[in-house]
Amino acid sequence: MLAVAGIAILSACTQQKAEDVTLQVKTKYGVLEGFEEGGVKKFLGVPFAQAPVGELRWKAPQPVLPWEGVREAKAFGDDPMQPNIFGDMNFRGSGRSEDCLYLNIWTTAKTTADALPVLIYFNGGGLMAGSGSEPRYDGSSIAKEGVIGVTANYREGIFGFFAHPDLTAASDYKGSGNFGFLDQVAAIKWVKENIAAFGGNPDRITIVGESAGSFSVSLLMCSPLSKDLIAGAMLSSGAEVLPYEPTSQTDADAAGAALLKEAGIASLADAMAMNADSLQKILPPKGMASIVLDGYFMKESADAVFEKGEQAKVPLLAGWNSLEGHPSQSLQGQAPTLQNYKNAMKAQFGDMTDEIFTAYGITTDEDVLSQKGLDLASDLFTGFPTWKVCDYHAKTSSQPVYRYHYMHPRPQVSAKMGDKTGALAGGVREKTAEEKKAEAQQPAIAPGAVHSADIEYAMGTLDTNEYYDWQEEDHAISKLFLSYYANFCKTGNPNGDGLPKWTAITKDNLDAAPVMIIDVKSAEASSPEKEKAYRTLEKFYRSKKK
Numbered sequence: 447m448l449a450v451a452g453i454a455i456l457s458a459c460t461q462q463k464a465e466d467v468t469l470q471v472k473t474k475y476g477v478l479e480g481f482e483e484g485g486v487k488k489f490l491g492v493p494f495a496q497a498p499v500g501e502l503r504w505k506a507p508q509p510v511l512p513w514e515g516v517r518e519a520k521a522f523g524d525d526p527m528q529p530n531i532f533g534d535m536n537f538r539g540s541g542r543s544e545d546c547l548y549l550n551i552w553t554t555a556k557t558t559a560d561a562l563p564v565l566i567y568f569n570g571g572g573l574m575a576g577s578g579s580e581p582r583y584d585g586s587s588i589a590k591e592g593v594i595g596v597t598a599n600y601r602e603g604i605f606g607f608f609a610h611p612d613l614t615a616a617s618d619y620k621g622s623g624n625f626g627f628l629d630q631v632a633a634i635k636w637v638k639e640n641i642a643a644f645g646g647n648p649d650r651i652t653i654v655g656e657s658a659g660s661f662s663v664s665l666l667m668c669s670p671l672s673k674d675l676i677a678g679a680m681l682s683s684g685a686e687v688l689p690y691e692p693t694s695q696t697d698a699d700a701a702g703a704a705l706l707k708e709a710g711i712a713s714l715a716d717a718m719a720m721n722a723d724s725l726q727k728i729l730p731p732k733g734m735a736s737i738v739l740d741g742y743f744m745k746e747s748a749d750a751v752f753e754k755g756e757q758a759k760v761p762l763l764a765g766w767n768s769l770e771g772h773p774s775q776s777l778q779g780q781a782p783t784l785q786n787y788k789n790a791m792k793a794q795f796g797d798m799t800d801e802i803f804t805a806y807g808i809t810t811d812e813d814v815l816s817q818k819g820l821d822l823a824s825d826l827f828t829g830f831p832t833w834k835v836c837d838y839h840a841k842t843s844s845q846p847v848y849r850y851h852y853m854h855p856r857p858q859v860s861a862k863m864g865d866k867t868g869a870l871a872g873g874v875r876e877k878t879a880e881e882k883k884a885e886a887q888q889p890a891i892a893p894g895a896v897h898s899a900d901i902e903y904a905m906g907t908l909d910t911n912e913y914y915d916w917q918e919e920d921h922a923i924s925k926l927f928l929s930y931y932a933n934f935c936k937t938g939n940p941n942g943d944g945l946p947k948w949t950a951i952t953k954d955n956l957d958a959a960p961v962m963i964i965d966v967k968s969a970e971a972s973s974p975e976k977e978k979a980y981r982t983l984e985k986f987y988r989s990k991k992k
Contacts, residue, residue: 464559467645474639476513480551481520486589489551489644491523494636495629497545498601503718504613504625507547507632523548525577526602527722529730532571538579544605544722549598549633550578552585555645563650563677563935564641566596567905568630570657570683570898574603574731587906591932594646598633600626600662603731605722609698609738610706612714621740623698628743630662631671638675652678652935656901657828658734660684664835666758668751669743673758678938680931681764682900685748685831686737687838689987692747693736705729752835755842761938762839763930765850765962766832769894771823773814782814798986805982807975820894821976825983828897833980836951836959846950848940850930852900853965854923855893857915900964903927919966926968946970 469487470479480489495507502508525539526546539546555562567583569576578597585595600606606626613622638648653676655663664685666672686692693701709728711717717725737744751757773782776790787808792799803809807818821829833849840847902908906928908916930940930948940948946968949960958972 464557465643466557467553467555467560467643470516471643473643474512475510477516478519479516484586485554486586487553487555487644488586489519489553491521491540491548492519492551493523493547494549494598495547495632498547498605498625498629499544503544503605504608504610504622506617506619506625506628510636522550522579523599525579526575526599527605527726528571528575528602529726531575531731535571535575535577536581537577538581539577544601546577546599546601547629547632548578549596549636550585551641551644552589552595553644553646554589554592555594558642558645560645561642561647561650562592562594562645563652564594564596564637564646564648565931565935566598566634566637566651566653568598568600568653568655568659568662570655570659570901571602572731572733573607573626573658573661573735574733576602576658581910582901582907583905584907584910585905587928588932588935591906591928593932593935594641594644596633596637596641598630600629600633602626604726604729607735608702608705608729609695610702610714611699613702614695614699614740619740619742621695621738621742623693623695623702623735623738624740624743626735627662627665627669627737628671630666631669631743634666634672634675650677650935651675652680654680654682654931656682656898657684660764660828660832661686661690661734664748664831665737665744667760667762668748668757670745671743676758676760678760678934679758679762679764680934681762681832681835682904683766683770683828683832683897685764685828685835687747687749687752687831687834688984689990690831691736692739692744695738695740698736698738698740749838752838752842757839757843759843759845761846761848761934762836762843763848763850763934763940764832764836765852765964766824766829767895767897767900768817768851768853769820769824769855769896769899770829771820771825771827771897773819773823775823782819783811784808784814787814787819795986798982798989802979802982802986805979807979817894821979825980830980830983830987834984837956837980840951840956840959841953846939846952848934848948848950848962849959850962850964852895852903852927853963854895854899854903854920856896856899857917857920859913859915900927904931923964923966923968927964930962 493510522539524541524543524546525537578599583597588595609623653663660681661684780786806822836847836849903924904927933942934940948962951959958974960972963971
């Protein structure tokens, strides 16, 4: 009886301490006022760091300054500075500026005692483009699954990933070049500090990203600044491990100095004095930035951290899509024959060309445009590094790894879009004359899920994308994928009632690793042959490092 009475008293105390989560939430820095829509409370455009403008350009993010009164959080803040690299990206921010360090929160918590798990999504876009305001990352659907959804901007392009010897010398940590990644750390820390007031559990934060966001998450798992802040990680198409190589601070500084010189900018002071639009025009982003070993965010490569088992010891869910790349990218207009494909790849694979093709089962002309050929092309882009993180983590973390392969192609572009085709960021664009000609001449290829096609399915945001003619099967797959995401955020395990069973990869089943095939008929599978193919590709990459 005493024990029962004690539990009752403890419960009563807990209830007394719990506060209602209303549309006004008191954070560490001040009161925010959001709005409710469709049963979800939304807090948009929440500052998680000071605006990185003026003297704070190319500086590590600084803590938010407290404000007086009630700050409205009813509209997205500015999106990060970026040119129109992916013309089909759809933003909801109020504009583009350096003043972009805002996050967005979607919650269904009623009281702070709900202590809901939290998902933080970092956008893709090659570290050059993208925003947390994009509809495809919207957190409403996952919030309705009992997980607080968060998206967070970070500096991109020249504003987020520029190193220079003068910046390095002036910084407290004697480094530069990783400002965008440091923004991501700052966002996680803000959530850790404040999410309880929104009904969230600060000890149950899962981070996820797609493409550049996925590369980011793999680094955040390894950085001493962030690895102890998270309870789980999800990777979607990409990781900063083999074959990707980090850059030394010395080399990054030299590259930054050379960049200014080539652009005719006499000094760092002159670059600092330029307005953001002029700076971006003269120094446009040039593709995925390499991680800089700045001794602060990263002291050594992610490969080294994973190999030693010093990464975040958390459950991992990771995967990639079936059509991340295509053999035609290497063939460059040549006929898709086995010999042509081998000839195209010899510049990269050298003496291991035949061994790699055999490992992937590409032995006939028909194999080139089959899933076998698509697998090789996809692995060379995002598949292999994502696989390698799973392999590392299963070996060295003692934590479960859940791997998927997403196979379902998007449906046809909606008829109301006219004669358009799908584009890389989930939108559409006009077909080129060459594409129209190819449609009539090119042999049929295996359909598949292109890079980024999984996002709307996994986040339950199909209805935010009007470009495609979504069918019942698309919504069914989305419901499944979203359930896996939500369950993983809640428990570190994607499994749940009514879902196809998903077995974790451990160090004991690596040779026949279980993989969830997500498609119209989703089911777990294993392929020792594919695992051998990945090992063969790893053998090649490691031979190049010697």
